[in-house]
Amino acid sequence: MSVGSVALVVPEEIGLLSWDLYEVSIAATVFGMPQPDLADPWYDLRLCGVGAAPPSASGLALRTPYGLDGLAGAGTVIVPSVPDACVEEGAPVSPELVTALRQAYDDGARMVSLCTGAFALAAAGILDGRRATAHWMHTGQLAERHPEVLVDDSVLYVDDGDVLTSAGMTAGLDLCLHLVRRDLGAHVANQLARRMVVPAHRPGGQAQFVDLSVPATDDQGLAPVLDWARAHLDRPLTIEDLARRAAVSPRTFYRQLHRATGTTPLRWLLNQRLARAQTLLESTGFSVEKIAELSGLGTANNLRHHFVKQIGVSPSDYRRAFPRTAAASGPVR
Incomplete structure (x- = not known):
């Protein structure tokens, strides 16, 4: 069963110890590592960069084989984060990224954000009138800057059909596994979660918890x-x-x-x-x-x-x- 292509948008700058790298790696692991015994073909992952970015002082830069033109024709587009300045300082999201996301959405792609990636979808008008979430540390800024978005800071992720958003960190993994469950069924998602040594299913409506990972x-x-x-x-x-x-x-x-x-x-x-x-x-x-x-x-x-x-x-x-x-x-x- 073919589940189509997934375009993963890599942030303009990514630090070695940043949350950005964690969330990029989550999506890359779930959708970019073929699992032929579970489903063949697996997802076709494209890493798409937002322009060229030099290595950061405390981290690294990722080379991507595609630019934003790689979003064209993708069945699913995932935005794992935006630069910190777009969140903390209110800097605008890259106009090129906003245009590319809007075009992909208008062309029928399923749009997904992990953590602060919601700021990019909101800037493109994709979240207008929709319920959405992000990491609880940033939902206040998201609601303030985009009052047209119905921000819910109490859930792990929101599935609104063709637009899905998640909280940060491990909640991004929950949403990625939820997508696999939607596309390929519970058996495949459960087996993949088992290989990743994580819970097979946490419902999106479960609350965000600050220290859930350290009970x-x-x-x-x-x-x-x-x-x-x-x-x-x-x-x-x-x-x-x-x-x-x-x-x-x-x-x-x-x-x-x-x-x-x-x-x-x-x-x-x-x-x-x-x-x-x-x-x-x-x-x-x-x-x-x-x-x-x-x-x-x-x-x-x-x-x-x-x-x-x-x-x-x-x-x-x-x-x-x-x-x-x-x-x-x-x-x-």
Whole structure:
């Protein structure tokens, strides 16, 4: 299955220790490293530069084989950041970049920003009237300079169909994996996340947390319990069940899970059940009723309700979008 070309816009200047490099590398890793056993062909990544930039005093400059003309014909355009001056000092985004982004959008490309890349999409008028996000440190500036944008600083990423924006740092990885999930299905996205040793799916509506990457509790202590829960999603699990398995009180378990994952036990369970339902829809011919049972959502109506609310389509429409393949097939316990 071909998923088309991805144009990744490299900032004008990029520092060795900057966030820019981190977010560029996220997109380059997800879309630029072929995974022929998961999907062949994989994405066709183009690195597109905004003019020539000398090495910065504290970092480096990246050579790109394409200029902004590389955006032409791309199915997806990703802007991982803009120069710090555009954020901190209110300097204008490169007019050449603004023009190229607007043209790509008008030509039908899917537009994606990571972190401060939202400033570039906003400057091109692409976010007008849309809900969007960026790193919580910069959402105030984004809202002030672009009042026509509906800035939401409380989420990891926003999927508005043909325009997607994410918060900074690891939230950019969440959005990139979400794009793979949209394009190639839950099985491929889950396997890719496993190879990258990251959580397979964090919903975009999850809150941004300043120190989420350094939980106050030992996350490894919860791992056996969460693994057990994933293996028994067909059961009517409760917080009390999980707390008993962890040998702690329900209140302590709630606090530990929230600190480690940023979500509540009930929300975590629902997300896991929906992820299981996605995998079963892709990899089996089971009825919706059977999948609702195996994923622990009870009835077909309950599955449809949560599926439409969280994923945006019905289970049947999702199955048609991601027909069963040999790679996704396999025994289901």
